Amino acid sequence: MKTLLLLVSFFWQTAQQPVVVDSAVQQKTIHPMVEKGGFPVDADSTIFLFKGIGPYSLEERAARVREKLTALENVNLDITPLKVEYNQEVNDILCQDQIILSINDADAQALGLSRRATTEYYKDLLKNALTQEEEGFSNLLFVNIGIALLIIGLFIFGLKYYNRLFRLLAFKLQAQKGKVFKGFKVKQYELLTVEKQLLIAGWLLTVAKYALLLFIIYLLLPALFALFPWTQGLANKLIHYVVDPLVALGHKIVGYIPNLLFIIVIVVILKYFLKLLSFFKKEVATGRLEIKGFYPEWASPTFNIVRAIFIALAFIGIWPLLPMSNSEIFKGVSTFFGLLVALGGAGAFSNIIAGLVITYMRSFKIGDRVKIGEVIGDVKEKALLNTKIKTIKNEIITIPNSQMINSHTINYTTANEEEGLILHTTVTIGYDVPWREVHKLLVEAALATEHIKKKPHPFVLQTSLDDFYVSYQLNARTREIQKMALIYSELHKNIQDKFNEAGVEIMSPHYGAHRDGNQSTIPQSYLPEDYRAPSFRIKTEE
Secondary structure: OOOOOOOOEEOOOHHHOOOOOOHHHOOOOOHHHHHOOOEEEEEOOEEEEEOOEOOEOHHHHHHHHHHHHHHHHHHOOOOOOOEEEEOOOOEEEEEOOEEEEEEOHHHHHHHOOOHHHHHHHHHHHHHHHHHHHHHHHHHHHHHHHHHHHHHHHHHHHHHHHHHHHHHHHHHHHHHOEOOOEOOEEEOOEEEEOHHHHHHHHHHHHHHHHHHHHHHHHHHHHHHHHOOOHHHHHHHHHHHHHHHHHHHHHHHHHHHHHHHHHHHHHHHHHHHHHHHHHHHHHHHHHOOOOOEOOEOHHHHHHHHHHHHHHHHHHHHHHHHHHOOOOOOHHHHHHHHHHHHHHHHHOHHHHHHHHHHHHHHHHOOOOOOOEEEEOOEEEEEEEEOOOEEEEEEOOOOEEEEEHHHHOOOOEEEHHHHOOOOOEEEEEEEEEEOOOOHHHHHHHHHHHHHOOOOOOOOOOOEEEEEEEOOOEEEEEEEEEEOOHHHHHHHHHHHHHHHHHHHHHOOOOOOOOOOOOOOOOOOOOOOHHHOOOOOOOOOOOOOOOO
């Protein structure tokens, strides 16, 4: 019902407006009642004049009548005969046992009639309007059925060409093999072959085909339901299921535009600021820009630290502007991940901090020969969490940075930058061998060793005078620190050769002889020519 039951409008202050009445009541003069403050409800050419009743205002009464008529229309168009119940205070007009309108004395006074006559008058108006709508609907029903069948027929007919369209698109996809679809590689690994790409594209095309078909069917259903009054409510619901979320989403998007612009400004400023920092990093790292007290190897780690700080600050500024950032779910998830990082990342953070400290301590750099604890080798990789050392046995040893910060580090490469690294080895010789001869033999052994520098000259240090022997430490310089093991091996061989050629035993003698004064352990060359070992003194008593 399109006139009386759906399109009910309310007008206030009708005393200044012309009054339109139905042909059935044109003989009645109601202008005076309008001037008295009656409240009209306009349903096409039918006017009801209300007065306030009980706690309900004029507008509330009119709104309640409109709601009841609309609900009645949505239930059924078959209108049972209207009934009237006459009560002491008001008369009720009922339809399908539901009160449509209550007439009081004020309403009757507005028409200048009695309450009973006014009730019959409004009953006739409703009956005539409903009857006209029902007759119009009967004539229109066959037209709407035809339209519905036409829509269904066109849909079924269109399915044929719809399927042809997607088959054509599938053939077009296959034709792009080797053109658009060439496979996808990450470095040397082929992540997606051509066949897999075509399979994924075909699957996406199938999903799009059925998703679009369902969407078309969903749009057709409201069009079909709207043709029949008893399904118009369902049609409106289906339309609202689509329109309401889209409208709400549109409002949210429009309302989010200021925040989005602010986020874009932050991201753009951050992007170009980091580009500026990257430029200065390259200048410092290559040595073109020199800063007093700032070493080139500090450029990359400093850039990474500053970049992380500014990205964190930008994220803090963007976080409150993100959608759902204030929701309880968002807060709970962020708190959970923060707790995981706090509990599981303590060791990682200690290694990161240790890595930064080591970097700025400049203890070593990649390629240096170092000794860390008991590990000797070349530095192959420096990271925030650990450092990798390649030993002379080609072993790769990973040392956590937190462990390195607690142990001493010897950098052989740094010592080589001046006059060369000093290699040293110790031999113990008895007191019976003159120390000058030992010095001479050790120096000759060093000079005979390959990769030992002639200048500065090798030298010997007597590190201790022990009970039975003297400790002689040979010191010699070299610049071939990568060949330390070979140089030590050859040096030891030359020491053995030189001492054997000179008839000097490399041993640490321990004396256990009985002495009667005993021959002195001082070398013979230091003793007088007439030296004789003292004899035992024996004293007898009678």
